[in-house]
Amino acid sequence: MKVLANDGLDQSGIDALTEKGFEVITAKVPQEFLVDYINEHKIRTLLVRSATQVRKDIIDGCPSLDIIGRGGVGMDNIDVDYAREKGIHVINTPSASSESVAELVFAHLFSGARFLQDSNRKMPLVGDTEFAGLKKAYAAGIELRGKTIGIVGMGRIGQEVARIALGLGMRVVAADNNVGKASIKVKFYNNQFINVDIETEPLQEVLKHSDFITLHVPAQKDGYMIGKNEFEIMKDGVAVVNCSRGGVIDEAALIQALDSGKVRFAGLDVFINEPTPSKEILGHSKISLTPHTGASTLEAQDRIGLSLAEQISSILQIQ
């Protein structure tokens, strides 16, 4: 029983699968050779992250496949319905990375609020006499405490963001077409639990009233969710973070809003044309940028590996 983990797999998953008798191959097979590789090696389970595309050509070309597994949440790189129609099991790990993605949201928020991305870029480049100038340029930082964070998408990650925000003393507002009221349980260090009910509001209201906006929605099929019109209704000096999918924000409109000062800063873990961001995004002093690493923590990948191994064993009924 061969498993090809084409975008890698944490050792936890490799060990758990090997223990059950699977042979786990972690070769990174280029997209164009994937069909031949899977057939030649009689692969029955294909595991991917977001890099490998599992489209109709792979599904039709590889009749040996029983399972397609996504180590992560978003399955926009897999033709899920088509694969299921063909009788292939398609699985993912929806809850394994929520904490890690939510923490990255705050890494971007703190970075932008205190100009870390710009000082990291500039300090190695300036001479002694210019440091004072930089200090002045970075003097107008802002605090998160007491500010309003607007969470767009109150799924697992959105709720984890809310938990951290409440712990930081932020006011939380949220929009979600599917969740009317999110009940969040917050645990504090003294082991006290507090239940907080967050009623969702229409997107426009959240955009209007938030100091910070963070997006937790799937890849958009019908154009940008946040474009010129949406930036216009936001507060002056708002900050926007996107750790969901590239293409949710219109990047040209974002650059314009940053340059005009409408948007104070942006944090982007995802962007159009991944893995290569546009020059404008890459060099912008007001953008804190990461290369789609929301789920890339030791803890999240460990949980993802274990979850995939458990699901595969259970589907194939291996005790």
Ligand SMILES: O=C(O)[C@H](O)COP(=O)(O)O
């Ligand atoms: O959908 C996800 O789980 C994230 O976007 C993570 O993607 P990655 O596994 O490619 O890091």
